[in-house]
Amino acid sequence: MNLDLYKRLAKTLAAQFGSNCEIVLHDLETGDPDRTIVAIENGHVTHRKIGDGPSRIVLEALQAEDPSSLEDSAGYLMKTHDGRILKCSTIYIRDDGRIKGVFSINYDITELLMAERAIDSILNHRVEKTTPERIPISVNDLLDDLIEQAAAQIGKPVAMMTKDDKIRAIRFLNKAGAFLITRSGDKVSKFFGISKYTLYSYIDAKTSDET
Numbered sequence: 001m002n003l004d005l006y007k008r009l010a011k012t013l014a015a016q017f018g019s020n021c022e023i024v025l026h027d028l029e030t031g032d033p034d035r036t037i038v039a040i041e042n043g044h045v046t047h048r049k050i051g052d053g054p055s056r057i058v059l060e061a062l063q064a065e066d067p068s069s070l071e072d073s074a075g076y077l078m079k080t081h082d083g084r085i086l087k088c089s090t091i092y093i094r095d096d097g098r099i100k101g102v103f104s105i106n107y108d109i110t111e112l113l114m115a116e117r118a119i120d121s122i123l124n125h126r127v128e129k130t131t132p133e134r135i136p137i138s139v140n141d142l143l144d145d146l147i148e149q150a151a152a153q154i155g156k157p158v159a160m161m162t163k164d165d166k167i168r169a170i171r172f173l174n175k176a177g178a179f180l181i182t183r184s185g186d187k188v189s190k191f192f193g194i195s196k197y198t199l200y201s202y203i204d205a206k207t208s209d210e211t
Helices: 004-017 057-061 111-124 139-154 165-176 186-190 198-206
Strands: 019-029 037-042 072-080 085-095 100-109
Touching: 004 019, 004 037, 004 072, 004 100, 057 100, 057 139, 057 165, 139 186, 165 186, 165 198, 186 198
Parallel strands: none
Antiparallel strands: 019 037, 019 100, 072 085, 085 100
8 A cells, every 4th residue: 555645745734733743644555563664754853763663553454354443533642751731633544444544643742731731730620631542662661661551451460460360451451452562373272371371371261250
């Protein structure tokens, strides 16, 4: 699929909205899920570059059994490793029912939020607190985030997890596309204190409450 139009659109939007607006184009047909970014403007916003890997949304698109169930998203919040808050929108690029790419707009609103808080403190309004998801710089960062989220789903330390707990956590990782990342099995196995053989058996296993 020719992504030239989207590359031109990325340049135009970045020029229109300035250096705080990062535009990212992911190609899902590169054959390498660790290197999906084929165009990026204002990459300094998240410190990414061409050849870097996917975000969680991109992994979900690669993993999706039913691409038609995925919908474009607008105006959700994410955060960078250095704590900057981004307002993001994502469009799935489709062809013949398949998702071929992902086009994302990430606008750094950190300074705007700071100004909002300063004004709010004067006007005595309450500022809503949000907890945006972090944008990974590399696939290793993304895998770390997914493992952290999987553990949070269970709500207890690994040392206290039962077999069923670990199965649920690993299913979460599988559904999120974590195992599309190269050598992810080694890292996940080590985190949960299980062998790779056990890991793959857990992916298809049922928990006791499903038997």
